[in-house]
Amino acid sequence: MGVVYMNRCRWKNGVEEGGARVTSYSQCIANHRQRNKFKMATTEQPLTLTRDISRAIELLDQLQKSGEVTSPKLASLQKVLQSEFLGAVKEVYEHVYETVDVGGSAEIRANATAKATVAAFAASEGHAHPRVVEMPKTDEGLGFNVMGGKEQNSPIYISRIIPGGVADRAQTLKRGDQLLSVNGVSVEGEPHERAVDLLKAAQGSVKLVVRYTPRVLEEMEARFDKQRASARGRRPVVP
Numbered sequence: 001m002g003v004v005y006m007n008r009c010r011w012k013n014g015v016e017e018g019g020a021r022v023t024s025y026s027q028c029i030a031n032h033r034q035r036n037k038f039k040m041a042t043t044e045q046p047l048t049l050t051r052d053i054s055r056a057i058e059l060l061d062q063l064q065k066s067g068e069v070t071s072p073k074l075a076s077l078q079k080v081l082q083s084e085f086l087g088a089v090k091e092v093y094e095h096v097y098e099t100v101d102v103g104g105s106a107e108i109r110a111n112a113t114a115k116a117t118v119a120a121f122a123a124s125e126g127h128a129h130p131r132v133v134e135m136p137k138t139d140e141g142l143g144f145n146v147m148g149g150k151e152q153n154s155p156i157y158i159s160r161i162i163p164g165g166v167a168d169r170a171q172t173l174k175r176g177d178q179l180l181s182v183n184g185v186s187v188e189g190e191p192h193e194r195a196v197d198l199l200k201a202a203q204g205s206v207k208l209v210v211r212y213t214p215r216v217l218e219e220m221e222a223r224f225d226k227q228r229a230s231a232r233g234r235r236p237v238v239p
Contacts, residue, residue: 133177176215178210184207
């Protein structure tokens with residue numbers, strides 16, 4: 001059979017341009033219209049994480065039904081994208097990167113979408129994932145201590161939950177939580193004092209993004225203990 005060029009639909013011997021299998025001209029037209037539908041949705045609608053994920057789910061469904069790609073990972077990815085858990089992870093990255101702002105750049109949105117998806121897959125394999133913690137700030141403070149920072153070549157961690165304090169009563173923070181942001185301001189790669197200043201400046205309540213990685217905290221504390229012991233050993237002995 002010859003090549004059909006009407007309406008930009010091109011197919012020959014049962015194969016549409018691009019590799020898709022087709023059995024009729026009408027199917028070729030339908031495929032072309034479906035592609036145009038996604039193109040129009042991309043160019044005419046404001047982008048948000050929610051819409052991006054919905055579009056990805058729809059595309060995955062189309063790929064599986066068409067048989068163009070038979071990888072079993074497609075079904076796994078679709079399941080993750082449809083899960084309630086991804087919704088929670090998406091909330092974290094929208095909070096950190098402010099991707100709910102449709103005026104944000106496409107690069108920021110793409111970065112947040114990718115990180116949210118990676119976090120969801122990591123969590124499905126049993127790895128730590130970020131979570132949002134909100135607690136009141138009273139005259140007694142927040143009820144936890146932090147350690148680490150850029151000057152110590154380490155992340156900033158919740159090193160102690162003060163018994164009976166705000167954090168202890170709320171039971172939403174854990175010793176070993178890595179502090180990622182304070183009230184929407186990232187503290188990753190920042191000095192210790194930067195995190196302390198942000199926590200002190202919070203009024204009424206504080207919203208934190210944290211990730212539970214206690215093993216890293218234990219390794220960091222062991223390294224600090226070793227450094228302190230080494231420093232004591234180098235002190236000159238006064239007769």
